[in-house]
Amino acid sequence: MKNNELKVTKVLAFYLGGQILGLVLGVIIQTLISGAFSTTYFLDLSSWLFGVLLSLLGFFYSLVGYYGLVKGLVWQVVGTLAGALFVSLIRFFMGLEPFNLTTFGFSEPAWVVGALVGTISFMAGVGAITDWYKWALGEKTADHHHDIEGFKKYFGVSLDHKVIGIQYTVTSILLLCIGGLFALVFRTELSNSSLEFLSLQLYNSLMSLHGMVMIVSILLGIAGVINYLVPMLIGAQDMAFPRLNAFSFWVAIPAAVILLSSLALGGFDTGWTGYPPLSVRAPLGMSMFFVGIWVAGWSSILGALNLIVTVLRLRAKGMIAFRMPIFVWAATATSIISLTATQMIGLAFQLVLFQRLMGMPFFDPTKGGNPVLFQHLFWFYSHPVVYVFILPGLGVISELLPVFARKPLFGYKWIAMSSLGIALVGFLVWAHHMFSSGMNEYLRVPFMYSTLLVAVPTGVKFFSWIATLWQGKLTRDLPTPFLFVLGGIVVFLLGGLTGPPNATVSTDLHLTDTYFIVGHFHDTMFGGYIFPFFAALYYWFPKATGKRLNETLGKIHFWLMTPSFLILTLFMMRVGLLGMRRRIADYDPALNFDVWHLAMTVSAYLIAISILVFIFNIIKTVRGKADATGNVWNSRSPEWLVPSPLPAHNYDQEMIVVGEPYDYGLEGSKYVEFIQKEVL
Template sequence: MEEIEEEPGWRRYLSYSLDHKVIGVQYGVLSLLLLALGGSFALIFRVELARSGMQFLSLNFFNTLIGMHGMVLIISILLGFAAMANFLVPLLIGARDMAFPRLNAFSFWIAVPASITLLSALFVGGFDTGWTAYPPLSIRAPLGMQMFFVGVFFNGWSSILGALNLITTIIRLRAPGMSLFRMPIFAWATLATSIIALTATQLIGLSFQMVMFERLFGMGFFDPAKGGNPILFQHLFWFYSHPAVYIFVLPGLGVISELLPVFVRKPLFGYRWVAMSSLGIALVGFLVWGHHMFTSGMEEYLRVPFMYSTLLVAVPTGIKFFSWVATLWQGRIRTPVPMLFVLGAIVVFLMGGLSGPPNGVVATDLHLHDTYFVVGHFHDTMFGGYIFPLFAAIYYWFPKVSGRRLNETLGRLHFWLMTPSFLVMTFGQMWVGMMGMRRRIADYDPAQGFDTAHLIITIAGFLIGLSVLIFFINLIMSLRRGEVAVGNIWQSRSPEWQLLPSPAPMHNYPQPFRVVGEPYDYGLKGSRYVEPLTQPAGDD
């Protein structure tokens, strides 16, 4: 791999760089900006829903905000995964950079205009389809629909190229002695996630491209009058979009498994099972897309196989939960801010897991489909599987970016404001859903008695927004005046904390190292994970 020298300083974060750490930060900043925008869209339409009757939004703009909230946050999560994986994977496996640095930079700089194109849909008529863009409605939608398709298409291209790079890096550039089963769990999670992104993203790109061709050239892929089938779009769309859920949550579950032993001071229970469960989730995730279509009119004989495959996902996911609980059992638990977000992630993701089977079982899904119950379940899954672990990762690895620690007091305020507010919001969403509240509608009958519940959900949403604002204030303040991070501040066994200063230097490790032990043998006397390559290898 070629050696790349770059000028140090903040300007390199605003320009073309081949350093994986710079690219990781660039992905992260773009992801957080989109996170803030997507969350702001939700707060706007939540004000509209806080009471019955149309308040200040038109129906078209409400529908556009609903769709933009969903897709902008999905793109934010994809970019957030790229940020964590780009920054951390080479550090965790002992590589000097990614396998293809130029392709890595290209992948990021595709995402920038793609994201701008997606956001431009707001200004060219919007769209009224929601984030799923089902035809025939998406064929008749305004020009904003076209910008939506193009933006998502090119973000998907970025995701595919990034996944190819990550898989090659993990397979080819591990440090000496780092066999697959001595590899950090986050690297396993990244590998499984990248396999999904590499093999499934083409399907959403294809489905959106076919709708674009139908809009532009009058082709009839999904128009029954021209011999097309609108159900075909749903099969293509959900074949990617359900595995995409695991693109969102697998990295977060990897962060949980990575950080938990550090703050419990115990080995990760069932390391090999946890590692293989990521691949198991990725594999089974390709077999469950039909549970989104129980009410769509697809062939009825497909319902039962998809129901059982959906429930089967609980097996590899349950392995992770049992590992976390067993790791916590009788551990010497410390609760700095990263650990608080890890514990919050476990609780919230459990709520998402427990609310999932009613959506996967045919009998209950026929009643709950397209209600706010699904909205509550999905937010539990995304926050527990991605948002909470993302914040844990930022609080934990921020010194490797900046050389400074985030403020602990503001971090705790962020956590304790966001967590109960989020639980109130999602339980409220699931309750109104079970009472019959449909999703993606701008108004509801006051006789249904949902006004109070929607007001509470809206207030909770604004408190979540306030907590994230506190996080951004913490981030900006700590970049300039945060406590200087010296040494291995978390007493981690991981090589980036054992062998590197904060912030991490260009080309990472000035001296190669070898892996001589297990990654999570915390609390075991005399155990080592890494040592400089020039020294004699320790006992395996």
């Protein structure tokens, strides 16, 4: 007990120490830059964020010492400074101004190169490229690395897909909280008309970052769930390329740091879409945003590549395509999109960066460029990517429904094919974001048809889910993961049904760029990702830890979040239809939206409280006893047939698929059999 208190004191001391040290350093730097001291520097956002970075470093250091993540972050800071100084030196020799006081000391090209060098330094510091480096030198490395005991392994490079899955998931929840915090801040500002406490620039930066931080959070969240589950579900020992897997995760950390640094480096005011010409004129934060997403793209692309190879090559004996768990189909469909579309957004952002840094006029009409071109490139990724977000979630719903309905998944092949169908059609609909953009008018009708077509495979999923539930044998008490599955279906239904008015061109001309879109989009994201994500966390938590999350707290979480969320998005759509535009810091009091917005803000806070309940539940459960090591949900899936948590290479015995995955209610049927591995 005494020991524990000491540790808490130490962690707190390092955390607060970091914040104070960072603040003081920030003030000193600003004083040096401006040449004069001012007490207002103590209130400056940049200094405070600098403090937050150091306090996090201090926090992690107090937990694990100079190891893994901490080392990586220190190396990233040093690498960023080194890269920026290098560019400044070149500028000096070229006769250009080496430093620029208006952009936080370094010139913009120096910051961008610094960020990239910082990323590589982080990867070297954390140790994610050590093995490849050794191979290049001709040194041998062990085939498998043995993870250190205890929680410390989560703070450094591990090649175990289950550890990486948990690292992804925890990082994702952390970013979810940061993105949610941004939303709470500007939601508070919106609770009545007139600007109360945010500046316009800060409002726009927070609103823009909320979007992109959440997107990165979702990408990491699905990567986490996929990483943890897929090798386990298909009976593989690990992912096909474990080192690449670790690389994909770790590269997302410096990406997130760079993305968030945009807030400290002047922010930006374009929304998450970053449309030029506005993004060409925006402050330095814009470039950090572009570089952050560009780096995060690598994580997506390489992770998807790894997953596809894993599914193609490492399935257990007998697991033909139509005997794969349905989640694996969804994960594969999602990875095909990530692998082929992510390059487009990286490229689009890169082109704007080139225009900003080198004056290449890709989107400058006075020199033959075209701003609408960016929108095509941007949406060619950014539309399919919403299917990247939702397909794994819909996969989780399809995976869990049979377990709780105690019936086979209705129309397994149709659901599997509908995932691929959505992925395919998803590539052909991007211009529906641009009906009012000034693109060629004749493009609008074909894109209306292709967009409406998405309703067909989505409908197949809904009908099949309902048919799975029909005549099921639900337990008296509905467990938390099942509640989240049901919540996901209802919320996603609202998101889906509000889609067609955005697809038919003439109605979309009213809806586009309004709060209706914001509400519709949040419904699809919560229904397609957030609810299933929580369902997956509650469902597989015992698998990962041998401990089951508290049911009462889980139900409080669900019943607090769901109604609040429905109110939030339905009101968003309501004010949107009546004339509330997107991305505005303030609205005309004459529109009488104040009361609706106040209700939305209150709902947003209730959602935040429900997330706190969830986090409290996790902390409480992790510290509790491991008493849920068996088949908690009475599932047929192979991972539940062996004790939790799984050992390093998943199954001690070889797995053979002998039946259908979801034959609930069929006496004596089996999905898999385990046989003793031959002793060599």
